[in-house]
Amino acid sequence: xxxxxxxxxxxxxxxxxxxxxxxxxxxxxxxxxxxxxxxxxxxxxxxxxxxxxxxxxxxxxxxxxxxxxxxxxxxxxxxxxxxxxxxxxxxxxxxxxxxxxxxxxxxxxxxxxxxxxxxxxxxxxxxxxxxxxxxxxxxxxxxxxxxxxxxxxxxxxxxxxxxxxxxxxxxxxxxxxxxxxxxxxxxxxxxxxxxxxxxxxxxxxxxxxxxxxxxxxxxxxxxxxxxxxxxxxxxxxxxxxxxxxxxxxxxxxxxxxxxxxxxxxxxxxxxxxxxxxxxxxxxxxxxxxxxxxxxxxxxxxxxxxxxxxxxxxxxxxxxxxxxxxxxxxxxxxxxxxxxxxxxxxxxxxxxxxxxxxxxxxxxxxxxxxxxxxxxxxxxxxxxxxxxxxxxxxxxxxxxxxxxxxxxxxxxxxxxxxxxxxxxxxxxxxxxxxxxxxxxxxxxxxxxxxxxxxxxxxxxxxxxxxxxxxxxxxxxxxxxxxxxxxxxxxxxxxxxxxxxxxxxxxxxxxxxxxxxxxxxxxxxxxxxxxxxxxxxxxxxxxxxxxxxxxxxxxxxxxxxxxxxxxxxxxxxxxxxxxxxxxxxxxxxxxxxxxxxxxxxxxxxxxxxxxxxxxxxxxxxxxxxxxxxxxxxxxxxxxxxxxxxxxxxxxxxxxxxxxxxxxxxxxxxxxxxxxxxxxxxxxxxxxxxxxxxxxxxxxxxxxxxxxxxxxxxxxxxxxxxxxxxxxxxxxxxxxxxxxxxxxxxxxxxxxxxxxxxxxxxxxxxxxxxxxxxxx
Numbered sequence: 001x002x003x004x005x006x007x008x009x010x011x012x013x014x015x016x017x018x019x020x021x022x023x024x025x026x027x028x029x030x031x032x033x034x035x036x037x038x039x040x041x042x043x044x045x046x047x048x049x050x051x052x053x054x055x056x057x058x059x060x061x062x063x064x065x066x067x068x069x070x071x072x073x074x075x076x077x078x079x080x081x082x083x084x085x086x087x088x089x090x091x092x093x094x095x096x097x098x099x100x101x102x103x104x105x106x107x108x109x110x111x112x113x114x115x116x117x118x119x120x121x122x123x124x125x126x127x128x129x130x131x132x133x134x135x136x137x138x139x140x141x142x143x144x145x146x147x148x149x150x151x152x153x154x155x156x157x158x159x160x161x162x163x164x165x166x167x168x169x170x171x172x173x174x175x176x177x178x179x180x181x182x183x184x185x186x187x188x189x190x191x192x193x194x195x196x197x198x199x200x201x202x203x204x205x206x207x208x209x210x211x212x213x214x215x216x217x218x219x220x221x222x223x224x225x226x227x228x229x230x231x232x233x234x235x236x237x238x239x240x241x242x243x244x245x246x247x248x249x250x251x252x253x254x255x256x257x258x259x260x261x262x263x264x265x266x267x268x269x270x271x272x273x274x275x276x277x278x279x280x281x282x283x284x285x286x287x288x289x290x291x292x293x294x295x296x297x298x299x300x301x302x303x304x305x306x307x308x309x310x311x312x313x314x315x316x317x318x319x320x321x322x323x324x325x326x327x328x329x330x331x332x333x334x335x336x337x338x339x340x341x342x343x344x345x346x347x348x349x350x351x352x353x354x355x356x357x358x359x360x361x362x363x364x365x366x367x368x369x370x371x372x373x374x375x376x377x378x379x380x381x382x383x384x385x386x387x388x389x390x391x392x393x394x395x396x397x398x399x400x401x402x403x404x405x406x407x408x409x410x411x412x413x414x415x416x417x418x419x420x421x422x423x424x425x426x427x428x429x430x431x432x433x434x435x436x437x438x439x440x441x442x443x444x445x446x447x448x449x450x451x452x453x454x455x456x457x458x459x460x461x462x463x464x465x466x467x468x469x470x471x472x473x474x475x476x477x478x479x480x481x482x483x484x485x486x487x488x489x490x491x492x493x494x495x496x497x498x499x500x501x502x503x504x505x506x507x508x509x510x511x512x513x514x515x516x517x518x519x520x521x522x523x524x525x526x527x528x529x530x531x532x533x534x535x536x537x538x539x540x541x542x543x544x545x546x547x548x549x550x551x552x553x554x555x556x557x558x559x560x561x562x563x564x565x566x567x568x569x570x571x572x573x574x575x576x577x578x579x580x581x582x583x584x585x586x587x588x589x590x591x592x593x594x595x596x597x598x599x600x601x602x603x604x605x606x607x608x609x610x611x612x613x614x615x616x617x618x619x620x621x622x623x624x625x626x627x628x629x630x631x632x633x634x635x636x637x638x639x640x641x642x643x644x645x646x647x648x649x650x651x652x653x654x655x656x657x658x659x660x661x662x663x664x665x666x667x668x669x670x671x672x673x674x675x676x677x678x679x680x681x682x683x684x685x686x687x688x689x690x691x692x693x694x695x696x697x698x699x700x701x702x703x704x705x706x707x708x709x710x711x712x713x714x715x716x717x718x719x720x721x722x723x724x725x726x727x728x729x730x731x732x733x734x735x736x737x738x739x740x741x742x743x744x745x746x747x748x749x750x751x752x753x754x755x756x757x758x759x760x761x762x763x764x765x766x767x768x769x770x771x772x773x
Contacts, residue, residue: 296375
């Protein structure tokens with residue numbers, strides 16, 4: 001078969017699938033624009049199609065007539081009669097194909113028929129069987145059928161119908177067996193069950209995950225629409241299933257050894273859900289971002305009840321109008337489309353989403369508008385790169401987090417405006433540039449002479465002034481430098497005194513060292529410098545380690561044989577204070593304050609992440625320097641506290657949950673929810689007898705729990721005291737905001753703050769004024 005014949009058969013096969021006369025005419029006009037003769041032949045074939053069906057029916061009846069039973073087809077040929085051949089009948093319910101018994105006809109497409117079938121061996125189950133229609137088994141159709149079968153076989157995802165078997169019928173037509181999906185279109189399911197916006201988005205995210213899986217397998221669906229996404233129920237839970245990969249395309253390699261060739265001007269896909277590059281029908285290759293556009297149309301329809309461009313209006317425009325609309329016209333935002341509906345239409349759409357029209361409009365306005373419009377960008381480089389990126393942005397919206405999609409910049413809007421009005425902007429630009437150039441030349445000529453005279457005078461004056469200023473500035477600079485050094489020296493001596501008072505010898509030595517004069521400088525050091533230097537030279541004090549980053553936690557362990565500290569990046573280091581050597585360096589990730597040492601100093605617990613980047617608590621034996629256990633938590637650990645004898649561990653995590661772990665059984669024995677205000681700044685502490693648990697919150701509140709009764713103690717009144725025991729009253733908001741740690745001993749709880757004028761906060765059960773009320 002030559003190429004012209006194959007093209008004619010392909011176009012005829014595609015046109016006969018279009019039952020709408022308007023859509024069929026638009027397709028033929030576009031496909032045969034440069035070949036009127038081909039257009040005429042196709043029109044003749046399409047007009048004769050009903051007569052051809054009638055011919056085959058009458059031929060079958062004539063062949064089976066009693067009077068002709070004695071004559072063979074060869075004899076009738078010798079007599080000059082027409083030999084009629086009966087085509088094999090279409091499979092009917094009850095027929096068998098291989099190990100499958102057909103039960104009912106489920107649906108019919110352009111080139112295939114889908115049946116509900118029952119597999120009889122090796123297992124009995126209901127399946128869906130798709131077979132090529134009679135008379136449609138051309139090389140092109142069989143190749144596309146095989147491509148769909150191979151595409152489904154490559155994928156294994158809970159939201160994509162699975163291929164179970166494949167083969168050919170007795171008359172050589174290919175078929176394949178896949179998972180039976182009894183469901184309804186995703187848009188119909190959402191409307192029938194009145195799913196709200198968030199529920200629709202959660203269902204849509206599953207569809208995105210399925211499309212992402214297909215893209216990872218190198219498959220582009222190219223025909224994503226509601227009828228190809230069915231929702232079925234698994235134990236009462238809705239599960240979307242992506243079906244019909246009939247026009248799928250591989251991004252790498254080929255799906256089949258057969259020829260699956262899309263003609264240069266072949267219109268593949270459904271117009272309302274078709275991306276601009278699909279509508280372009282040019283040499284531009286189709287990639288996974290074409291499916292992102294179709295997903296955006298589906299999301300638009302789920303949110304507003306209609307597609308960005310009405311399908312009926314598109315078909316009325318003809319093929320050229322469809323292509324121009326999809327490529328050039330910007331669709332309205334979802335919130336804008338909702339606002340243009342009538343009151344009755346808005347009420348109907350909102351009722352199907354279990355809300356009212358005002359709330360629905362506010363839900364769509366903003367983030368959802370930008371997410372949808374990012375999917376529908378004409379320029380595919382501005383769309384989401386992957387379906388997973390779209391799903392993650394919708395998840396951020398559901399969790400009230402900032403979305404990646406943002407309104408287009410002013411430059412981008414201006415660029416789009418210029419592209420829509422090229423002639424107007426070109427003419428205006430020329431006029432403005434002409435005026436600017438003319439005005440500039442005139443102004444330049446006017447001021448040129450005046451500027452030249454002024455510059456000559458100014459140069460003379462500046463030269464004289466520069467010489468005088470040079471001498472004055474040199475003297476002033478020397479004086480200012482000496483004065484600044486004296487002020488800095490006095491300030492540094494005060495800093496050294498404060499460092500010595502705080503026993504920070506390293507800081508004191510550092511400040512004293514920087515006051516040594518360099519070559520050519522005046523030595524400002526007096527007796528006070530030498531006195532302070534002598535105080536910094538004690539032999540019994542030393543700097544164990546100078547950490548370049550902030551140290552968040554320090555603790556002794558192993559009976560003072562090890563010093564443990566953790567920096568702001570979560571790295572945990574163990575040092576020997578006697579040998580001044582580092583023992584071990586534990587790489588970690590998480591809150592710098594998430595570190596605790598057991599009361600006997602043998603166990604170390606700190607927050608980190610595992611190989612899967614999930615938050616965990618690492619448990620180490622300080623004596624043996626070995627990892628003991630690893631506990632996975634729901635959020636990143638913020639605060640840790642050991643119980644008596646190191647058998648229990650309290651963990652405060654960023655998921656606002658306090659968990660009590662049994663270290664011997666390695667399991668959670670108690671869970672205590674934190675308050676909504678908790679998060680990265682909570683704290684926990686266990687009493688020495690293991691009965692009481694104190695939980696510090698970001699808002700300054702401290703809750704007390706009895707672990708035996710699992711009840712919260714209430715009625716405490718907090719008092720803040722200075723170091724001289726004078727009452728400061730209730731802690732203010734700033735002191736509560738800086739609350740960081742809580743330690744509980746028996747019935748006594750202390751809180752350390754960053755405020756210099758506050759030293760402790762106590763509950764006193766033995767004081768009637770400050771006790772429990």
